[in-house]
Amino acid sequence: MSGYLSGVLAILGINIIFAYSIYITAATGQLNLGGAGFQAIGAYACALLSNELGLPIYLTLVFSAILGGAISFLIAFPVLRTKGVYMVLATFAIAEIVAGIILNTDYLGGPTGMIVNAYIETEVVLVVAVIIVILGFYIMSTRIGLAMRAVHDDEAVADLMGVDKRAIQVGAFTIGGAIAGLSGGLYALYFGFIEAQYFNANISIFVLLYVLIGGTQTAWGPLVGASFFTLIPEALRIGDDWRFFIFGVIIVIMMIFRPEGIVTRDALERVWRQLFSGKRNV
Amino acid sequence: MSDPILRLEDISKSFGGVRVLEKVSFDVERGSRHALIGPNGAGKTTLFNVISGIHDPEQGKVLLEGKDLKGIPSRKRIKKGLSRSFQNIRLMPHLSVLENVMLGQHSRFQFLDMVKPLNFSAKSTGKAEAIETLNSFGIDLYEGQTVSSLPYGIRKKIEVVRALMSEPQLLLLDEPAAGLNTAETNTLRDLLKEVSNRGITLLLVDHDMPFVNSLCEQVSVMNFGQLIYDGPISDLKKDEKVLEAYLGMDEKTERSNA
Ligand SMILES: Nc1ncnc2c1ncn2[C@@H]1O[C@H](COP(=O)(O)OP(=O)(O)OP(=O)(O)O)[C@@H](O)[C@H]1O
Ligand SMILES: [Mg+2]
DSSP states (O other), X not given: OOHHHHHHHHHHHHHHHXXXXXXHHHTTTOOOOOHHHHHHHHHHHHHHHHHHHOOOHHHHHHHHHHHHHHHHHHHHHHHTTSOHHHHHHHHHHHHHHHHHHHHTOGXXXXXXXEEOSOOOOHHHHHHHHHHHHHHHHHHHTBHHHXXXXXXHHOHHHHHHTTOOHHHHHHHHHHHXXXXXXXXXXXXXXXXXXXXXXXXSHHHXXXXXXXXXXXXXXXXXXHHHHHHXXXXXXXXXXXXXXXXXXHHHHHXXXXXXXXXXXXXXXXXXXXXXXXXXXXXXXX | OXXXXXXXXXEEEEETTEEEEEEEEEEEETTOEEEEEOSTTSSHHHHHHHHHTSSXXXXXXXXXXXXXXXXXXXXXXXXXXXXXXXXXXXXXXTSBHHHHHHHTTGGGOOHHHHTSBTTXXXXXXXXXXXXXXXXXXXXXXXXXXXXXXXXXXXXXXXXXXXXXXXXXXXXXXXSTTTTOOHHHHHHHHHHHHHHHHTTOEEEEEOSOHHHHHHHOSEEEEEETTEEEEEEEGGGGGGOHHHHHHHHHHHHHHHHHHO
């Protein structure tokens, strides 16, 4: 693998994992605009455990996920009291708080960042990405996944059907935080250097857009969205300056033509019927 | 006749100081087909919302199988045998027909069955049963489609089927026949009679009197939040208050049209 290709694939893997973290929450109808904050928590946890305690790589990754999940769980209760645009603001604020804490903590390197001693190859990122994609599809293929989508569509009716809306939302937010933490751990280990400035609002916005534009109705959404937005700019060799412009244009076009995202259930159903000229068991 | 499945005792409810339910009391007998009728705004849907736990009554009690439902959250009432449909169709727009019906089974499953992939363990997750049910109600054609594109009559039917999937003792139906054509109404009547024959108690709100007459034996009538009649449907037309309520309504509509 060439260095360039290997680098693109690693970023792709990290972005896909990160996208699933936001997707799991979005599938229940909650928008998390604080992705970068949870990613930063995982990245710094991983770096510290590796640098200070010399823990093996897989353990540092496990702890990145656990810490991301634990912190998500704790803040899920106040955050999930808010809804819609207020929830977006609350999660955004949390990410800013995380960045603020890191910037002001000398132990974490403050604004100069932190070098990570351990490192991983692209293959590790890709293997973890495959596992997370499978996990995403698995969750959505169960009754729990069905209940999550029901909560997304109509909380009140889901409740009357016996769905524990609170448990579903807190659970999804927690798993989402864990996966975001994991993606942060992988980022730290792959790039070998982390700084608070990297985990900024842009990152949170992009990952949420991957998910919304990929589509939240099926587990394909984050995979397609993250791949699309990671690979297209690379394929077109678009520099960072133009990336924002292209993003903007694509978003406007998407909102006009596919407001529910690239992959929708009806679209899948249609493709399936054409491929097998039969009905699909979904 | 002294073993009602549902007993309402002096239920009162107001919204912003306006009394919508005023000491409503009546019994629904086990296994009966009971209608709840009344002019628009009489409080029928509000009463359903109180029974299903969406609203807490300010006064009064809801007793299901003799047990007070006070303090039991709406989510847990389905496990007590209570299930309902909605006046404005409330199917999940992004779920397929089959998934909507499977959602109706949710309360019957333990966590361990909820984490099994539906496609690989169709039996133990209830998916197979849901598919069978779709077949038996003749809506299997739409199985994989999302509901928003389906004809109104089909969606109404899916709501009733979804409500049945929890295997309820008492089924509350809020205007199941509204908007249906004659053929669809007849199919619905047959369906509900069959449901009733299985021992499920029906409490249904509807404005379609021929439909109500041909299906229900008991009827409770509400007007301006008060119960004005409760008894066999055969005596309904003889009742002064009921005639007045409905005549009064007509006069009002005539006046507002003039
Ligand atoms: N959540 C609410 N907040 C405020 N007012 C409400 C609410 N729900 C119902 N109402 C009012 O309570 C009254 C009774 O409404 P309800 O929907 O129970 O009547 P209904 O008998 O079901 O009428 P319809 O036959 O038109 O469905 C109406 O005046 C309505 O505006
Ligand atoms: Mg009503």
